[in-house]
Amino acid sequence: MANETNKLVEVRDLQTYFYLYEGVVRAVDGVSYSINKGKSLGVIGESGCGKSVTAQSMMRIVPTPPAKEVGGEILLHLEKGTVDILKMTANSPEMRALRWKEISMVFQEPMTSFSPLFTIGNQITEAIRLHIPDLTKKEMRDRVIELLGKVGIPQPSRLIDVYPHQLSGGMRQRAMIAMALSCNPKLLIADEPTTALDVTIEAQILELIRSLQEEFGMALMYISHDLAVVSEMSDEIMIMYLGRIMEKATTDEVFNNPLHPYTQALWRSIPTIDGDIKRLNTISGMLPSPYTVHKGCPFFSRCEQRIPGLCDEAKPVVTEVTPTHTVSCFLYEKNAQVPMSANASTRVGTK
Amino acid sequence: MSAQAEPLLEIKELKKWFPITGGFLKRTIGYVKAVDDVTLTVLPGETLGVVGESGSGKTTLGRTVLRLYEPTSGDIVLHEGANVMHVPQLDDKEMHHFRRNAQMIFQDPYASLNPRMNILETIGEPLLVNGIAKGTELEERVKKVMLQVGLRVEHLRRYPHSFSGGQRQRIGIARALVVNPKLVVADEPVSALDVSIQAQILNLLKDLQAQYQLTYIFISHAMGVIRYMSDRIAVMYAGKMVEVGPKQELLSSPLHPYTEALLSAVPKMSQKRKRLVSRGEVPDLSRLPSGCVFHPRCKYATDICKNEEPHLREISPTRTVSCHLADKLTLEGI
Numbered sequence: 001m002a003n004e005t006n007k008l009v010e011v012r013d014l015q016t017y018f019y020l021y022e023g024v025v026r027a028v029d030g031v032s033y034s035i036n037k038g039k040s041l042g043v044i045g046e047s048g049c050g051k052s053v054t055a056q057s058m059m060r061i062v063p064t065p066p067a068k069e070v071g072g073e074i075l076l077h078l079e080k081g082t083v084d085i086l087k088m089t090a091n092s093p094e095m096r097a098l099r100w101k102e103i104s105m106v107f108q109e110p111m112t113s114f115s116p117l118f119t120i121g122n123q124i125t126e127a128i129r130l131h132i133p134d135l136t137k138k139e140m141r142d143r144v145i146e147l148l149g150k151v152g153i154p155q156p157s158r159l160i161d162v163y164p165h166q167l168s169g170g171m172r173q174r175a176m177i178a179m180a181l182s183c184n185p186k187l188l189i190a191d192e193p194t195t196a197l198d199v200t201i202e203a204q205i206l207e208l209i210r211s212l213q214e215e216f217g218m219a220l221m222y223i224s225h226d227l228a229v230v231s232e233m234s235d236e237i238m239i240m241y242l243g244r245i246m247e248k249a250t251t252d253e254v255f256n257n258p259l260h261p262y263t264q265a266l267w268r269s270i271p272t273i274d275g276d277i278k279r280l281n282t283i284s285g286m287l288p289s290p291y292t293v294h295k296g297c298p299f300f301s302r303c304e305q306r307i308p309g310l311c312d313e314a315k316p317v318v319t320e321v322t323p324t325h326t327v328s329c330f331l332y333e334k335n336a337q338v339p340m341s342a343n344a345s346t347r348v349g350t351k
Numbered sequence: 352m353s354a355q356a357e358p359l360l361e362i363k364e365l366k367k368w369f370p371i372t373g374g375f376l377k378r379t380i381g382y383v384k385a386v387d388d389v390t391l392t393v394l395p396g397e398t399l400g401v402v403g404e405s406g407s408g409k410t411t412l413g414r415t416v417l418r419l420y421e422p423t424s425g426d427i428v429l430h431e432g433a434n435v436m437h438v439p440q441l442d443d444k445e446m447h448h449f450r451r452n453a454q455m456i457f458q459d460p461y462a463s464l465n466p467r468m469n470i471l472e473t474i475g476e477p478l479l480v481n482g483i484a485k486g487t488e489l490e491e492r493v494k495k496v497m498l499q500v501g502l503r504v505e506h507l508r509r510y511p512h513s514f515s516g517g518q519r520q521r522i523g524i525a526r527a528l529v530v531n532p533k534l535v536v537a538d539e540p541v542s543a544l545d546v547s548i549q550a551q552i553l554n555l556l557k558d559l560q561a562q563y564q565l566t567y568i569f570i571s572h573a574m575g576v577i578r579y580m581s582d583r584i585a586v587m588y589a590g591k592m593v594e595v596g597p598k599q600e601l602l603s604s605p606l607h608p609y610t611e612a613l614l615s616a617v618p619k620m621s622q623k624r625k626r627l628v629s630r631g632e633v634p635d636l637s638r639l640p641s642g643c644v645f646h647p648r649c650k651y652a653t654d655i656c657k658n659e660e661p662h663l664r665e666i667s668p669t670r671t672v673s674c675h676l677a678d679k680l681t682l683e684g685i
Contacts, residue, residue, distance in 0.1 A: 046545040046546060046547060170632055171632075198572070198633065199404060199572070199613060199616045199617055200404060200612060200628075200629050201404075201632060202618075203615075203616035203618075203628050203629075204628050225545070225546065226618065227620060228617070228619055229618045231620050232619075255620060265547070266546065266547065269546055269547055269549070270546055270550070270575065271550075271553065271573075271575040271576050271578060271579035272578075272619070272620055273575045273578055273602075273614070273617045273619060273685060274619045274620070279554065280553055280554055280579065281550065282547065282551045283547035283550070286515055286517065287545075
């Protein structure tokens with residue numbers, strides 16, 4: 001891992017639970033990762049794996065109630081010092097000062113993430129006005145026009161005054177990106193920004209995000225269920241399943257040498273354009289109910305290489321296979337053996 | 352699956368234009384040309400993949416082929432042995448017969464099942480409305496098809512809300528297959544599902560095809576899924592069929608610049624390479640550009656493309672393309 005000073009965000013053992021009438025959903029159940037300055041981290045997972053909730057916790061925008069960040073820390077290393085986002089109140093002035101200024105986010109739905117009542121320019125200006133209040137109206141407007149031009153919106157000086165419904169999906173997503181970049185954030189979180197778009201438009205947006213990341217030198221956290229998209233966007237990738245990180249490695253390692261049985265199964269179950277697959281491998285079974293509390297590995301019930309008595313009894317710990325590749329699976333824990341369940345329970349105790 | 356085989360389905364110059372009405376008298380002031388002049392043949396036992404972006408008309412094509420939309424003009428011919436059905440001209444009684452041969456699987460497993468009908472009623476309804484079976488016989492046939500698609504017979508009287516997305520899509524497949532159709536139009540059957548479930552459904556569709564000699568028109572926007580499922584691929588853009596050809600040939604050496612752009616745009620895992628990013632967006636279907644509909648986005652466009660509309664023409668016995676420049680260009684595939 002790179003040295004401490006390069007780290008922008010460190011998330012340690014984050015837990016975000018949803019307290020619902022039917023029970024508690026452990027949407028994010030102890031995830032730890034860090035993102036270096038100017039680097040990009042991809043997050044892959046199926047629906048319900050907690051990837052979006054993780055991102056929302058970093059912005060402190062999970063709906064509370066029913067959800068609550070119950071544990072962990074999210075350390076943000078800024079020039080003026082390190083702050084723990086989780087210690088702040090979600091709607092406190094300190095948190096509001098960070099949001100959009102240091103961390104901003106592009107959402108999945110370009111149709112619903114703007115208010116239909118205000119013009120595009122109006123909404124982007126609002127973000128700038130809150131964080132850089134000493135600009136004049138004219139300066140702000142010029143800055144928004146410049147931003148809109150940067151994200152590839154044609155005739156920005158005219159389109160600054162249109163309402164969101166007058167733009168196509170691709171253009172709206174560009175405007176959303178312009179808004180996210182309006183205050184030069186250190187970290188941009190992109191939560192499935194191209195899922196609602198067509199492939200040729202998706203290609204345009206991906207190129208755009210990549211070139212802007214370089215230009216602005218910001219870090220990127222790119223969330224998607226689409227492996228190919230994530231692989232194009234990220235230096236490092238983590239794979240999530242049911243609120244936990246199963247595997248984390250550099251993009252090359254995770255594609256060429258997937259270690260976790262879930263990652264391996266996932267890779268074989270996806271029809272790709274550039275691989276001629278005779279038959280897709282399926283992951284047997286279904287996702288367990290979200291209310292289930294897993295004593296062991298959450299993937300146990302669907303895993304082809306499970307070790308009964310070990311994997312369902314204790315949670316695997318994060319094992320470092322190479323300095324840039326970690327996996328959370330008993331198959332890679334050197335001193336893990338089929339127990340003696342007493343042995344397994346001591347492991348839990350030590351965690 | 353040779354090119355000489357008798358086709359199962361022939362689509363000839365099919366058009367589906369939706370009128371736009373306006374003004375006080377709701378007069379027709381224009382048309383959305385969702386499907387415009389599409390000619391296509393489908394051979395028995397094959398999977399024809401139809402790929403295109405949203406608004407390209409692929410869903411409208413699928414629905415018009417089954418006459419869920421009345422075609423504006425053109426012909427759809429289904430061959431059933433010696434019996435030839437001209438679908439647009441069929442009367443109600445003949446439509447029942449047609450529906451036994453051609454069925455549809457819908458995209459959204461949450462919206463395509465009636466929440467107030469249990470599984471027996473849902474899967475059995477095609478048998479009932481087409482007068483094929485009722486009573487105990489119907490129940491037996493429903494049970495049989497449920498086993499075929501991997502549903503549990505104990506769930507016969509459950510309602511859709513108690514099933515997951517993947518299971519619901521299995522119910523949708525069972526409902527299409529219960530009448531023993533020859534042709535199944537599958538409209539984005541896996542796009543609402545997670546990847547691990549998607550693989551299960553795709554494999555199921557392949558197994559069923561091999562077992563019952565089904566013919567699929569498989570509609571999807573996902574190139575990877577199309578590649579996995581199809582024998583031949585048809586590419587649509589703005590209501591037009593731009594290119595049709597056997598899978599391998601079309602992917603490795605596309606003939607239409609749009610196909611090239613589409614293949615290049617698809618994110619790939621194997622290598623990071625420079626993409627050809629096509630500028631612009633899919634045009635408004637009520638105000639299509641003159642000449643070739645793709646010319647404003649095409650990097651090879653010349654004057655003829657702006658003025659003259661290209662028509663589908665044969666380049667080889669198996670490949671057709673609608674591009675003026677197809678003979679001159681050498682395009683990059685994958």
